[in-house]
Amino acid sequence: MTTKTKLLASTFAALAALPAAAQDLPSANDGVLKIGLIYTLSGPAGALGTQARDGFMLAVNQIKEIGGMPTEIIIVDDEQRPDLAADKARELVARDQVDFVVGPIFSNILGAIHKPVTETGTILISTNAGTSGYAGAECNENFFVTSYQNDQNHEVMGAYAQKQGYQNVFLMAPNYQAGKDSLNGFKHSYTGGVAGEVFTELGQLDFSSELAQIAAFQPDALFTFMPGGMGVNLVKQYSQAGLTSIPFLSAFTVDETTLPATQDAAVGLMGGANWAPDMDNAANKTFVDGYLAAYDAVPGTYAMQAYDAAQLIDSAVRSVGGDLTDRAALKAALHKADFASPRGDFSFGNNNFPIQDFYLVKAEKRADGKYQTAIVEKIFDDYKDNYADQCPL
Template identity: 60%
Template sequence: MRTAWQTLAALAASTALVAGTAQAQDVKVGLVFTLSGPAAALGEQGRNGFMLAVEQLGGLGGLEATISEVDDEQQPDVAAGRVRELVQREEKQFIVGPIFSNILQAIMRPALDGGAFMISPNAGTSNYAGAECNENFFVTSYQNDQSHEVMGAYAEREGFESIFLLAPNYQAGRDSLAGVKRQFSGTVLSETYTPLGQLDFSGELAQIAALQPDAVFAFMPGGMGVNLVRQYEQAGLGEIPFLSAFTVDESTLSGQQAAALGKLAGANWAPDFDSDHSREFVAAYEERYGAIPGTYAMQAYDAAMLIDSAIRAVDGDLSDMDALRDALRQADFDSLRGNFRFNHNHYPIQDFYLTGVVQRDDGAFHTSILEKIFEDYADYYADACEMEW
């Protein structure tokens, strides 16, 4: 039902757009996010972050922006079909999205074959960072492994001797644990993979209780993470350090509340990042959407700023793809996380932090930067990318 309405809305938007194109040049952007199902909160953050930037800029690069958003329903085939429509029928020049890596794999070809620039504000798979890197594909988030590597490096530095690894059984889950193990040289007591979407972790928590590891690392995005963290506290395992990535963040904290206090995570930004630009963004986002933005919103906001900077650099001339690409590569915008530039594979080189959970005076929970773990960190796969510029 919901999707039918969205399709209708998209159709209406596209007809309005056809009528409007005759008057002035505008930039056509298609947003692809997961906006329904258990992970809808992540997609909403991405969409909101992007739209906030467009509202503040009054368009993109001084041009009128016609933006349509589609819901990928977290299903690769649905996403591929909708993106094909966006680039072919609506002639979108930029596709921004998605949240999930398996969706990225599905929409990459339709978007690029349609002649659009593809900008990912979250998913950053290893294949597109390495051998399959593409000149028209940019990532404003990270390479997927990096936030997990942060936690592996932290566990190594803290001198933990044994660790229990927990992730859903799909590609990103396996990549995640590979990332941790790349940085951690201690004993891995167990590498436990649960079915994607599992909500009762009593079996896994019993194993943790029996093995008594020095630390637990978990990658459980969205609703899975909410359940895991709550049950972890209920099971009385609070004394065992809980390291994570995408498990304790602004998309899950409203469900986890106090159970998340003391849980650690790796990230490239947190809402209390120390810069005026970032503080203004957080305040504006809260004012507009009534929630604290997480990295999903921050990265999508930066994606809009990136597009804006590139269009300004070419004086609004969208016909010259090569000039536009060169401008995108410069990343000549003020990123919310400060230190940001593109590596030769179009993935960012940036800093990574250890984050914890704090409660604000008004009762709201958010993540907070504890310390910098990696500086100017480039991803592991970039060497395999042959692109040069």
């Protein structure tokens, strides 16, 4: 055998050994609880992932040892790139042998990391993205969501518009899948008329031409979904254009990640959410006060949902006594969701998506000069997503 063929043979042998190694995953039961966080920490949307990471780490610091075990947290940045995220997720599972993967922010990233993580039996906990596929027919016993199903916040605003008796709502969202889902979600619970429906370019920063249309149509209300920097620009320009007399209903547009940039321009604008920092319960006080003290900022839902993911892992690992090898027991313990969420009522449906309350929230200025969203009224009680029935679990 020449050296070359030897090399070839050993390469094949190594390749053949790979799937076997993958079978052994996960649960390197070395007495350490390993959790991989995968969030978008850089780029225009970096603020969202940073909040989520900070929320998770706050819980880790408050609980100290998650599940009563020595805890190791590995944080990676997906840079909002699905290809990179898939590679990083594989690294977390195969090289670092984590017990849980927590993240991401964006639905397209979730699509990229879902299979590489769940197919190895590792548990994936999404703290933000909750696409309809994984809530319905493609639900997975290794996949849990501590946020919501993506449509729900939009449905909240639709239900509110319906309740207000609006007849003429102007709809605006970026032209990509989540934008279309958003408007469909709104229309799911709103049956009134539509003054106009505009899809803007993803990443558009100047909305003058859309705002001119809104001004010309004078609708009963505007419903919009403009996450991140787009929302900051829209909110500032909306108030500059003198349109604030038209109710501004939104989802993922006015929240604690954009309020520091929009400030007074956003005060009074409305959104739909599963929680707000001003909720009055002991768990929420611990969370919000802790977050303020640690990061000198008001937490948003991104932080709250990641905080709950840490609490969820803690409760489940404690309940199985730190035995990570019995996957069935661990999953059953996770499914119980036996922890005190800052949002109050929280339980998992059959598809491991939350069943929770939804609220209308409004941006306001706090006494300390910072800005936050505050609950106006409850719109849905113990609300389940529309896809759970399609889930075979």
